[in-house]
């Protein structure tokens with residue numbers, strides 16, 4: 103049922119140049135890594151031992167890899183994922199844990215101002231993304247030229263403030279793992295299923311817990327549940343996808 107392979111996202115995609123300002127995911131992580139690099143290099147200078155240069159260089163390389171993922175990699179990956187959805191422009195898309203709008207606003211660029219809507223919900227936790235706020239996301243929507251088709255709400259993805267069957271597509275990037283407790287993450291998945299219309303699609307990218315999300319989606323009766331890698335530039339993130347059955351067989 104679940105594919106374990108990379109989904110071959112090696113094709114080159116050039117997303118539209120971003121005009122907003124999107125912050126850094128989990129900003130304490132790169133701050134901690136930078137401290138570790140300095141610590142190793144100071145030790146290397148003080149002791150003259152080569153292994154501290156090697157250790158510091160490895161942490162520095164990991165820091166560069168981390169920053170690439172948050173500043174550039176996720177835009178490349180989602181440009182491809184959104185293109186593959188082949189949206190008509192009249193859909194209602196919901197982004198769970200939208201933060202400053204990295205995915206939300208790219209999705210909005212696939213919508214038409216008259217009919218399509220990209221809706222983002224978030225609790226704006228600073229520890230999960232630097233400069234996180236509804237205002238920052240709205241400013242980015244203006245900068246990207248999509249403010250007329252974007253709605254930003256303060257809300258918890260474990261208790262979504264929407265009616266059943268109200269979205270065509272649900273997306274989420276690096277967000278669900280931030281919910282503490284397995285039960286909370288399961289609730290977020292069942293809320294996603296609840297607000298998705300029959301025939302609607304789910305695309306979740308996350309750094310951990312994706313096997314659990316896929317199992318939960320399958321347990322809730324979703325069709326075409328799959329899980330795949332996203333290429334070495336985006337390790338250890340995985341994509342989870344699913345479709346809500348048209349016959350109303352999904353449970354939530």
Ligand SMILES: C[S@@+](CC[C@H](N)C(=O)[O-])C[C@H]1O[C@@H](n2cnc3c(N)ncnc32)[C@H](O)[C@@H]1O
Pocket residue numbers: 124127128176198199200201202203204205223224225226227228230231234257258259260274275276277278280281
């Ligand atoms: C790492 S950030 C990713 C933001 C955005 N998806 C992106 O890719 O730039 C995770 C986001 O999830 C949000 N978040 C965490 N727990 C949440 C919850 N229970 N409900 C809604 N949002 C939540 C955080 O506030 C944060 O904006």
